Amino acid sequence: MRNTIGKSITLTLYGESHGSSIGAVLDGFAAGIRVDEDFVRHQLSLRRPAGDISTTRVESDPFVIESGVFGGFTTGTPICIRIPNSDTSSIDYEPRAARPGHADFAAFCKYHGFEDYRGGGHFSGRLTAAIVAAGAIVLAALAQKGVYVSTHIAEIAGVKDRAFADYQEDIAILKDMSFPVLDRAQGEKMKEKIRSAKAESDSVGGILESVVLGLPVGVGEPAFDSLESSIAHALFSIPAVKGVEFGNGFALAAMRGSESNDAMYNENGTVKLKSGHMGGIFGGISVGAPITVRTAVKPTPTIAREQQTVSLPSLENTTLAAKGRHDPCIVHRAAVVADSMIALTVADLLVLQNGTDWMKA
Numbered sequence: 196m197r198n199t200i201g202k203s204i205t206l207t208l209y210g211e212s213h214g215s216s217i218g219a220v221l222d223g224f225a226a227g228i229r230v231d232e233d234f235v236r237h238q239l240s241l242r243r244p245a246g247d248i249s250t251t252r253v254e255s256d257p258f259v260i261e262s263g264v265f266g267g268f269t270t271g272t273p274i275c276i277r278i279p280n281s282d283t284s285s286i287d288y289e290p291r292a293a294r295p296g297h298a299d300f301a302a303f304c305k306y307h308g309f310e311d312y313r314g315g316g317h318f319s320g321r322l323t324a325a326i327v328a329a330g331a332i333v334l335a336a337l338a339q340k341g342v343y344v345s346t347h348i349a350e351i352a353g354v355k356d357r358a359f360a361d362y363q364e365d366i367a368i369l370k371d372m373s374f375p376v377l378d379r380a381q382g383e384k385m386k387e388k389i390r391s392a393k394a395e396s397d398s399v400g401g402i403l404e405s406v407v408l409g410l411p412v413g414v415g416e417p418a419f420d421s422l423e424s425s426i427a428h429a430l431f432s433i434p435a436v437k438g439v440e441f442g443n444g445f446a447l448a449a450m451r452g453s454e455s456n457d458a459m460y461n462e463n464g465t466v467k468l469k470s471g472h473m474g475g476i477f478g479g480i481s482v483g484a485p486i487t488v489r490t491a492v493k494p495t496p497t498i499a500r501e502q503q504t505v506s507l508p509s510l511e512n513t514t515l516a517a518k519g520r521h522d523p524c525i526v527h528r529a530a531v532v533a534d535s536m537i538a539l540t541v542a543d544l545l546v547l548q549n550g551t552d553w554m555k556a
């Protein structure tokens with residue numbers, strides 16, 4: 196059982212939703228990279244629940260960087276970030292019944308009943324706060340190298356945002372948004388869908404669309420560590436993610452080659468693409484164009500509406516109308532988590548190719 200992702204730059208997560216703390220260990224970083232704690236705080240604020248469209252669990256995420264940073268710069272040793280838990284309500288998880296769509300039953304079988312099930316334990320979306328804290332350090336380091344990652348909500352409950360147009364301008368629009376949409380009016384309609392699902396003791400899902408800008412040509416290894424398989428691995432590690440596609444993804448299946456191929460041309464010595472149907476990846480390797488990836492996020496599994504399930508540990512048939520505080524929609528809160536996991540993957544592949552000190556050069 197491993198809880199670590201990455202080869203050159205690795206991320207390990209620890210903790211449980213209702214334990215004393217959660218956290219991340221980020222390893223493989225070069226020494227001498229500036230760490231701005233205000234930026235970490237800012238990124239955490241983008242994931243934090245807010246208003247009537249999110250859970251009422253309040254977490255201020257007062258993180259502590261325990262190691263690996265000295266005088267505002269990385270030291271080259273493992274960076275351990277700890278985030279204490281505070282606003283927990285474990286009573287909501289008794290008596291035990293497996294929440295349909297959540298990890299309760301699978302974890303019970305895999306860990307033989309020894310798992311800390313309170314609030315979903317290690318499987319809680321709460322752990323993504325640690326991903327975001329570590330991701331902030333990676334995103335800032337990548338930005339220094341001219342590589343930017345950004346995500347908007349492409350769709351919630353069938354309501355669509357406008358597509359990316361000018362990547363640089365759109366990234367600037369999304370930078371500080373905790374509900375990152377390019378068309379605010381569409382964003383309000385999405386929020387209405389979330390509110391009405393919540394009023395009906397239900398939940399909704401949606402799609403995130405991310406872009407990586409500034410990635411040089413040649414990133415990604417053929418086959419097993421291809422750019423696509425590496426980013427997909429990272430995105431599927433986010434709880435509630437059930438689909439990942441690059442460029443036009445599944446829609447490519449209905450296109451002809453003459454439509455789907457990205458025509459190429461040489462502009463002053465640089466090879467460019469006329470379109471982005473392949474998401475900027477040929478043969479698992481970046482071609483110097485924007486990387487585009489869409490991530491499907493399922494409706495929140497825990498809902499107050501009664502559903503059929505089994506009790507734990509007895510496995511007797513029962514019903515559950517979940518108590519506890521839950522997000523009626525996860526999509527908007529997962530956007531900054533997607534940015535973080537994509538950044539981690541891209542940084543890992545860049546360092547694998549160019550060596551540890553490339554990051555600070």
Ligand SMILES: Cc1cc2nc3c(=O)[nH]c(=O)nc-3n(C[C@H](O)[C@H](O)[C@H](O)COP(=O)(O)O)c2cc1C
Pocket residue numbers: 250296297298315318319320321323433434435436493495496497498520521522525528529532
């Ligand atoms: C930011 C974030 C917040 C989440 N909040 C909740 C929640 O309040 N209630 C819930 O049931 N699931 C929530 N989830 C999703 C569960 O953690 C996830 O569905 C569960 O661990 C099962 O994993 P799977 O959906 O990948 O199969 C959240 C996920 C993320 C990324």
